[in-house]
Amino acid sequence: MRALLPGVRAVTLDLLRFTTAGAVDDGKSTLIGRLLYDSKQVFDDQLEHVAIASERRGGAGALDLALLTDGLRAEREQGITIDVAYRYFATPARRFIIADCPGHQQYTRNMVTGASTADVAVVLIDARRGVLEQSKRHAFLSTLLGIPRLVVAINKMDLVDYSRERFAELVAEFERFARKLQLQTHGDGVKHGITYVPISALRGDNVVERSAQMDWYEGPVLLEFLETVDVAYDHPYERPARFPVQWVIRPAASASAAATGVASDYRGYAGQLASGALQRGDEVVVLPGGGRTRIAAIDTYDGQLEEALAPMSLTLLLEDELDVSRGELICRPDEPALVGRELEADVCWMSEHALQARGRYVLKHTTRSATAIVDQIADRVDVHTLERTEPAAELALNDIGRVRLRTSVPLAFDPYARNRRTGSFILIDEASNETVGAGLIN
Amino acid sequence: MSVAAAQLGGAQAQARALHAARPLLSHLRALESEAIHVMREVAAEFERPALLFSGGKDSIVLLRLAEKAFRPAPFPFPLMHVDTGHNFPEVIEFRDRHVRELGEHLIVASVQESIDRGRVVEEQGPRASRNQLQTVTLLDAIAEHGFDAVLGGARRDEERARAKERVFSFRDDFGQWDPKRQRPELWNLYNGRIRRGENVRVFPISNWTELDVWEYIDEEQLEVPSIYFAHERPVFRRDGMLYAWRDGAELIDGERVFSETVRYRTVGDMTCTGGVLSQARTLREVVAEIAATRVTERGETRADDRVSEAAMEDRKKAGYF
Ligand SMILES: Nc1nc2c(ncn2[C@@H]2O[C@H](COP(=O)(O)OP(=O)(O)O)[C@@H](O)[C@H]2O)c(=O)[nH]1
Numbered sequence: 001m002r003a004l005l006p007g008v009r010a011v012t013l014d015l016l017r018f019t020t021a022g023a024v025d026d027g028k029s030t031l032i033g034r035l036l037y038d039s040k041q042v043f044d045d046q047l048e049h050v051a052i053a054s055e056r057r058g059g060a061g062a063l064d065l066a067l068l069t070d071g072l073r074a075e076r077e078q079g080i081t082i083d084v085a086y087r088y089f090a091t092p093a094r095r096f097i098i099a100d101c102p103g104h105q106q107y108t109r110n111m112v113t114g115a116s117t118a119d120v121a122v123v124l125i126d127a128r129r130g131v132l133e134q135s136k137r138h139a140f141l142s143t144l145l146g147i148p149r150l151v152v153a154i155n156k157m158d159l160v161d162y163s164r165e166r167f168a169e170l171v172a173e174f175e176r177f178a179r180k181l182q183l184q185t186h187g188d189g190v191k192h193g194i195t196y197v198p199i200s201a202l203r204g205d206n207v208v209e210r211s212a213q214m215d216w217y218e219g220p221v222l223l224e225f226l227e228t229v230d231v232a233y234d235h236p237y238e239r240p241a242r243f244p245v246q247w248v249i250r251p252a253a254s255a256s257a258a259a260t261g262v263a264s265d266y267r268g269y270a271g272q273l274a275s276g277a278l279q280r281g282d283e284v285v286v287l288p289g290g291g292r293t294r295i296a297a298i299d300t301y302d303g304q305l306e307e308a309l310a311p312m313s314l315t316l317l318l319e320d321e322l323d324v325s326r327g328e329l330i331c332r333p334d335e336p337a338l339v340g341r342e343l344e345a346d347v348c349w350m351s352e353h354a355l356q357a358r359g360r361y362v363l364k365h366t367t368r369s370a371t372a373i374v375d376q377i378a379d380r381v382d383v384h385t386l387e388r389t390e391p392a393a394e395l396a397l398n399d400i401g402r403v404r405l406r407t408s409v410p411l412a413f414d415p416y417a418r419n420r421r422t423g424s425f426i427l428i429d430e431a432s433n434e435t436v437g438a439g440l441i442n
Numbered sequence: 443m444s445v446a447a448a449q450l451g452g453a454q455a456q457a458r459a460l461h462a463a464r465p466l467l468s469h470l471r472a473l474e475s476e477a478i479h480v481m482r483e484v485a486a487e488f489e490r491p492a493l494l495f496s497g498g499k500d501s502i503v504l505l506r507l508a509e510k511a512f513r514p515a516p517f518p519f520p521l522m523h524v525d526t527g528h529n530f531p532e533v534i535e536f537r538d539r540h541v542r543e544l545g546e547h548l549i550v551a552s553v554q555e556s557i558d559r560g561r562v563v564e565e566q567g568p569r570a571s572r573n574q575l576q577t578v579t580l581l582d583a584i585a586e587h588g589f590d591a592v593l594g595g596a597r598r599d600e601e602r603a604r605a606k607e608r609v610f611s612f613r614d615d616f617g618q619w620d621p622k623r624q625r626p627e628l629w630n631l632y633n634g635r636i637r638r639g640e641n642v643r644v645f646p647i648s649n650w651t652e653l654d655v656w657e658y659i660d661e662e663q664l665e666v667p668s669i670y671f672a673h674e675r676p677v678f679r680r681d682g683m684l685y686a687w688r689d690g691a692e693l694i695d696g697e698r699v700f701s702e703t704v705r706y707r708t709v710g711d712m713t714c715t716g717g718v719l720s721q722a723r724t725l726r727e728v729v730a731e732i733a734a735t736r737v738t739e740r741g742e743t744r745a746d747d748r749v750s751e752a753a754m755e756d757r758k759k760a761g762y763f
């Protein structure tokens with residue numbers, strides 16, 4: 001792999017994606033509302049709207065900040081979150097994309113949707129109710145999905161008299177559970193701990209403003225944590241290059257090309273660099289076929305580049321005429337992806353129709369689609385104990401288990417733990433076209 | 443500095459390049475790359491996609507993203523505009539010129555034709571708007587051309603129902619959105635599988651904010667219709683909004699036409715899009731104004747969303763964008 005540039009330090013990302021997790025009614029939506037409200041990121045008309053809607057729901061004068069994200073009619077009627085809401089806000093330190101997720105077990109698939117792209121998960125725990133199964137499930141899913149950092153917000157501290165003892169008790173309880181979680185290690189080799197913050201989303205304690213009620217707490221308030229957390233992404237230079245071919249650009253194939261004056265033999269392989277960096281002149285291998293050539297040019301609308309970094313979208317021109325098409329993966333020969341038709345993966349099942357051994361599904365991985373057959377369900381995870389059971393006959397809705405699959409065509413992949421982009425796939429039901437499973441390759 | 447670093451956007455990136463020896467993509471360039479990826483997925487996975495182009499700022503950004511995704515080849519889809527017949531003339535002029543300059547093909551689906559053919563009945567009176575009628579014209583055009591995917595410039599920051607919508611938003615054969623049965627959407631793996639008659643609405647700039655859009659327009663130096671900049675025009679005040687006076691508009695008791703310096707934050711139908719008082723006459727000034735605003739884009743300019751708490755959700759369930 002390419003040596004690091006000398007004098008390199010970690011760079012703080014200017015864009016942080018985070019997600020909420022935890023059981024229903026733990027206060028996730030209220031917390032997001034509070035975060036937006038206290039950091040003055042709510043527009044006047046939105047606020048007016050929330051005030052009117054709160055009143056309609058009988059909230060005697062008090063603003064129900066959860067209404068800032070619970071935007072669907074059914075959500076407002078029932079006072080719950082059904083699907084992920086995306087919100088955007090910025091402070092001088094960073095920009096944030098928030099995915100506010102539902103807590104109901106029934107809607108776990110929507111939580112997984114929000115969590116799949118997150119850098120940080122904020123796991124909420126209701127200080128009175130303690131660590132519920134759903135909080136554990138979500139914390140487990142968050143780490144399984146490779147979210148680099150977890151912060152546990154012990155909420156509703158106002159209902160336990162802002163008790164330091166209760167906070168310590170819950171931290172200890174969660175730590176006992178968390179010992180079994182596969183917390184991510186990063187390029188720096190450090191296994192990051194979990195940060196715990198005692199808050200009241202309703203009253204605004206320790207969310208944006210430091211609480212006057214809990215002077216015993218010396219850690220960061222939640223926003224401060226989010227502004228400064230180092231998700232320690234490896235720089236593209238430290239990662240193998242992975243370029244799934246998405247689309248072949250051949251202007252000559254179109255009638256109007258002659259008029260545009262583009263060379264008639266232009267043949268560009270367009271896609272988004274999933275990880276790593278590529279330079280003009282690099283030797284590359286096209287997987288799964290194995291053909292080798294060099295990068296003749298890195299083309300973009302804004303001109304040619306000497307070097308491209310993930311996650312740029314770009315077009316590669318190759319020196320030799322290889323038969324390359326959508327679904328193939330371009331990498332460097334000294335750091336190739338794995339190639340095979342047999343996969344072992346953790347699968348989160350998201351359909352009412354159980355996953356069964358010998359089931360057939362459409363598998364979508366990077367830019368390639370294949371048919372997949374399930375050979376075996378090797379185990380199932382008990383979300384309470386995080387223990388893996390014996391081989392299972394099926395995975396029901398919201399189950400997670402280790403599955404062995406065969407695919408109709410070879411795939412070029414990496415283990416999910418090493419690459420979220422080339423290590424993930426979805427399963428689609430051939431008859432209903434629904435997305436039924438999320439897979440993380442082992 | 444490497445060429446990659448030179449690609450990074452804006453002053454912020456230059457500062458970073460100075461302070462850190464490690465170039466990374468600016469947040470705007472990361473959003474751009476994500477959107478290009480979405481567009482190419484659409485081109486690759488659907489048989490007959492189309493891109494909605496209204497001449498508004500979001501769809502102008504979509505066209506630049508399409509250029510970045512597909513040039514030097516032509517776009518692998520036609521452009522389409524649902525024309526209510528009540529659009530700002532400046533926008534229609536811009537629309538046609540921009541399409542011509544790009545050398546692409548535009549389909550105009552006309553609400554007037556839907557009215558003439560008896561597909562819809564026009565509202566009457568001074569508050570009549572063709573906004574609702576657009577949905578029928580859109581669905582008819584999708585059916586007529588057999589489109590299986592339609593790219594649009596909607597953003598999640600616009601409105602609370604949109605904040606809930608997937609990038610690939612599945613619509614049944616009535617064009618309906620079912621918010622309680624959305625497909626899970628993980629990572630950047632989009633499920634575009636549909637049956638005949640169904641379609642997918644695709645929103646490549648879902649994760650952009652209004653400010654992102656203007657900063658991008660500024661960085662890319664994109665041309666936008668003149669009504670986005672402060673200008674003087676005859677207006678009348680209704681329900682706290684400043685509507686453009688146009689021939690055929692009816693006034694209600696007490697309303698009068700006067701001249702005001704306004705600009706538009708959105709360029710929808712003239713009958714339901716209000717202007718805002720503004721002195722912003724350049725892109726930079728618009729960016730500064732948007733960065734400081736205390737009111738959302740729709741809240742300040744769209745009458746159609748004031749009707750009920752879930753106006754947009756209801757329209758989307760009926761097949762609207
Ligand atoms: N007392 C108290 N109530 C809270 C707090 N945070 C949220 N709640 C209430 O808990 C209920 C559930 O909140 P919500 O945000 O909808 O929970 P979610 O399901 O996790 O999104 C609502 O009635 C909130 O007002 C808090 O810090 N203290």
Ligand SMILES: [Mg+2]
Pocket residue numbers: 027028029030066080081101102103
């Ligand atoms: Mg909620």
